[in-house]
Structure formats: structure tokens, C-alpha cells
Amino acid sequence: MGEITSTHWQLDDRELVACISASERKLRRDYAEHLAFLAEADARGTAYCLGYSNTTALLMHTLNITRQEGNQRLAHAAALNDAKTPTGTVVAASIPLTAKKLDAGEVSIGQVEVIRRFVASLTHLQPDKVSLAEELLIERAAQDDPNALARFGERVVRDIVDPDGKPPNVDQPHRPERELRRHTYSDGHLEFKGRLDAETAVLFNELLKPFEKYEADDPRGYAERGGDAFADVLQQAANCPDLPTHNGLKTEIAVTISLDALKTMAADRVLPETQLTAAEARRICCDAHVLPAVMGGESKPLDIAAPSYTIPAHIRRALVLRDRGCTFPTCERPASVSHGHHIVEWQHGGPTAVDNLVLLCGRHHRLVHRSDWKVELKDDVAWFTPPDFVDPERRRRRNLLHRR
Template identity: 80%
Template structure:
């Protein structure tokens, strides 16, 4: 590659552009071959044979790509390639013309995505009309970028292929349009945005209005009054006796303190999922289930092994304090949705103890049981060794996403 790069300066602009186009054509042809391989692996169930729940999950590890990219590639592979099921049934590609053009290097990956989505939206039409739509899009792809091609697709469907549009489903009630997106920052505060359907919006406003009344000596602005009103509504909801609880309890606060600090009556408080000041800890603890968690040497939660498969509450709390979430590399799932996995299986004599358990989300718990991934604890850190088809050198990996600053006595748990 170095030799090629060192001679590029000798090319004039037209030659350079021609080389760029030729290189892009090769990339597209290689992508077509890549999709054929993915289609074959998916059809024969390669991922399940290797212990993975899906082809997408397998691609995440062997290619180090995002879930979105893996899903898109698999969708392209399915749309552009015939598939033979284990029973011998052949499922024909929905976009055969697109497959030919990609194999010839004549359309881009972005254009493939536009055409795939477009054809997938025409399932209510006869096959010949969907084929006509693909043909028209392929012809237009020679001169349009993906965005322009998508706009052209909307036009040809409306004017040529399907002027009547998709028939409404009168039997199916429309789902209310409701969304809520929220983001929690490291210090525990939250930002969120969303939208509500008209009925729910009226309910929301009706609940807020009594709490956001303006008083003559009130120095708060409208946004601040609304924020305080929202907090009051949430507090009332939290006090509702019919509110679902977590494990039958309200907010659960773990106060952690080392054995040495306990002897000296020092205060070390840890609240799961937020960094808090001592005053905030005391305030929340007034209306929470308070649990003492005594820490051993090097901040290791103390535990007592028990001869049972089910992980008891005190060991699970210790795992939450130690692992802080799913311990599998690069997984961000919080401890609240994780399982306690026995490293040495309980049926093989493995104890139910801190030294033989690790937190894993459901997805990675299943992966560990079904595949050649292995896990071991070293100095209270879970290290995972991948199969050789993920990493030929099988270098152990760990999760660095749940690490927190140890300097603060009110660290995130």
C-alpha cells in the first residue's frame, strides 16, 4: 500500500478521479461477496451452532461493528440473495436486480439501503408492481445519490406504481403517539424530551396545573415552576400505595463502609446509580430501605457462601457494589437488569459466593452458557476470554464502562 501511495502524486486529476471510481467499484463488488457469505451463514444457522443467539450477535464480535451496522448488512444480505432453509425451501431474493448491479459495482451501499427499504414497504402490492418499482429505482440510481433516490422513490410510488396507496387496516386500532427519551448524567441529574398524544397531554397538563400556580412573591420563572410541579406529581405517584415496587421494596440505599472505617465510626455512603452529598444521602434515606454493606480489604464487599443455587440478597448486593452492571466487555446494561452467573457451575460443585459469581445481562448470560467464551475473576475483576474465531490470540478482555472515580467517598454504585 505504501508503494501505491508514493506514486499517486504523479497522477493528474482526471486519472486520480478515475482511480477513485475504480476503487469504489471494487469495494461494492467485495460488499456483494460479503453479503453472499452473510446470507449463507444466516440460512444455515452458523451463529446458533457457535453458541450465539443470532447472526447479528455473531457479527458484533467477529467484525467489531455496531449492532445497527450488523443488522443493516444482514438485511441487505437477505434482500439481495436467495436463501435455502434447512428443509430445502428456497426463499427468493426480494431485490434481484439490485443484487446484480451491486455485484457489477454500479450502485452504492447507501443506494442498496434505499432500494431495500423501499421494496420492503411494498408488501401490499402484487410482485410485478414491486419488480417495476425496483427497475425504475435501479435506472435512476445511475444519477442520484441515496437521498435523491429516496425522494424519487416516493414520487414513482405515488404517481406510477401505487397511486391508491396502502389500504388502511380498519380492524387495528392506532397506537397512541407517545415517546420519552431521557439521559442521566454522571452526577445523577437527568434531561429528557418527548411527545404525547392529545388525550395523554390533557391528562399531563391537568396533573401539573394545580402545582404550578403563580404566587405574588414567587421568583421562579415558568419553566422552574413547571419543573417543581413535575417533581411534586412524581412524589405523589411514588407515595401511591398501588405503585409497582422493585423486589417489594421502595428505594433501596446501600451504605458502604470499610471494616477499618467502621471501627473508627467514619461515614462512607454509597447510593446505587448516583453520586450524592452526605446531606442528600440522609434525606433520601429517610424514606428508603437502608442496608449496611461492610467492605473488607481493598474495598471488597464481605460475603458468606451458602449451599444454594439461588443467589441470596446479601450476595447480590455485594455483586452490584463490585461489578456495578453487566461485567461482559463493552456492555452498558445496569446491575438492575443483570443475572448472577456461576463461574464454576453450581451442579459441578461451584459455590454460590462472591468469588464464584459475576453479574451478566440476559443476552451475555446466554452467550456464556452457549458459546466458547469463558470468564474468570482476578483481583475482583471479571476477565472474559473470547473464542478463537473472535480473536485468534484469545486475549482476555474486561468491561471498563462501569468504572468510577474511587477518590470520592460518595461514588456511583
């Protein structure tokens, strides 16, 4: 492959073009199969089982593709394949005719993207109108490239299936300039919605801006970057010496459990009266306040020691000077939002010492704890060994962005 064989150069021009067309049809059929695998992996939660926050992040590491390409492939997989919800309900593909044409090698990847986007803009129409739009686009796809197909959709198909456009939104109730609505779910995660006046909005955006900087190989989308940036701002606010107190104390979260139980408990075991698993609690303990307590026979506290940091301030300063930021390969997150991670975990006897600690941002800290990524220090440099599904040879990698 890559060299012109004796067979290739003997082909005349028409035969050569026929071979190119045949290979293109094969690529399209292979892409349809690829999307079916992706749809199954995404529905099954394969990425989460392997320690990744989402399927795009897994694809970036295993296929060495960009976040944009990973997101597009997942969008195609969702649109062209039926999906089964956790309750067992089957959600039909949104563009089933396109799926059949791609499986036969009769539409290109660019045409699939045009049809997917156009159909997604018609969700306010009845299903028969949406199906008609896909039929018209599929018929035209036999002679139009993606750009021409998109123009045909907007100028012709939309006039046929959606001549009036989306109905106007007449519901415009008066709302205060600032509001924040929060809802905490049973598993502990929080959803919120709100609005800010113009002055506060500028302050809010300026606070987030340094933390949501886009990185070339970042698997997160715009919303995910914003969420992580918001968490970073909250973390820095929590460390502010001027943080207001409640009943004379700064905000703390206490989990009462014996040290031996926390060390030996199964990773997926949920701690009593919490939504935290043992693995999550051990990760948090990598860089958190530890409050020693002596309990009586009826679990009554007899003595409470003064809080101490698992990672003392002088050791954290040494980590910042050495690592300069998150040590995970290609990550640009600064030290100010990075956690201290024990290479040999503390529950396995790992010491809280500079030569057993590295800085990791929240996202990569979770990844290292959940997955088969391994880290070791050599000559004060953190080296990471990827899982075999990322690199079968498991070649070590390091972060070259925080140069000393």
C-alpha cells in the first residue's frame, strides 16, 4: 500500500476512477460499521468503565483524533443508529434512510453531516414532515456535494416542509436581573440555572476566562470547559482567607469512617449516609483536610484533633516549583487549580512526601484514579504509562508544556 503496483499503472483513466469510486464506497461502508461500534460503546458507558469522563475523551486517546472529530463521529453514531435507554426503551435513529444509504456506500460523510444538521433543525415539525425532508435530501445527494446539498436543503426543502419557520416565542415573563435556581439530586449532583445583570456577568466571565482556555487536544466541549472553570473558581474562592464563615467556621464536609475501613473498602462501595464511593473518598483524601478523632464505644467523639493538611503547605510549594502545573501529558492546567496526587496511594502506605506526589488537575486526577493509567517519578519528572487500549506497547509519556 502506498506504492503504485504494476497493476495500478496498467489501468486506463476510466478504470482508475472506477477503482477510486469502489474504494470510496468501501470506506463509507466501513464508516457505517465504525459508527455502530461507537453507538454501542456510548450506550454501554464503555468510556466511564475504563476511567474516562466521556466517549470523546476515550476516542481522543485511542484514535489520536481531535475533539471536534470525535464529537462529530458520536453525533453521526447517535443519528444513524437506534439507541436503548437505561429503562430498555428503544429510541429510533433520527435519519434512518441516511443510515441505509451510508451502509450501502451511497452517501459521503460530509453529506451525512449536512442531513443530520438539517433534520435536527426540524424538531418542531411533525414526524411525517421530517421524514419527507430526509427523503428529498437523500434523492438530491446522488448528484450534489455537501455544500450544494446544504444549499438545496435551505432553499428548496425548507420551503416545502417548513415554509412558516419556527413559531415565535411569545412567553417572555418578567424576571429579576439576578437569580439562581438549584436542585440537588439523590446522587449528590447539582443542577442550576440563573441569570446575571450586565455588570455581574462581566465579572463572572472574566473570572472564568483564565480557567476555560481551549487546548488543542482537549476532549471537553464548550459547556464542559465552562463547568470545570466554574469548579476551579469555587476551589480558589474556598481557599481565600477572607471567605465568610458559618457559625464561626469555614465550610467543611465531614465523613466519619474508620481509617482501616476506608482503606480496605471495595472501590465501588458507597460510604454510609453519603453519595460518595470509597474510591471517590480516597481520591479526595489525596489533597484534603484530615480531622483525626477518637470515638467512644457508642461512637461518641471523645477527642477531636486540630485539622491538618494531608499535603502540608511547604510540600505543596515544593510541588508547584517542581511541576509548575498538571503533569498529565499535554495538559496546560496551572498549578493553582491542580491537586496533589499520591503515586503510591496513602491507603497502601504511600508517604506524603515530594517524591511520592505529583500535581494533577481535577479531570486528570479522576482519570488516574479510575483507569489503568500509571504514573511514576524519575529524576523529578512525572512519567505516565497509558492503558494497553490507548497504546498496545504502553510507551511512557510526559508533559512537555510546563518547562522548567
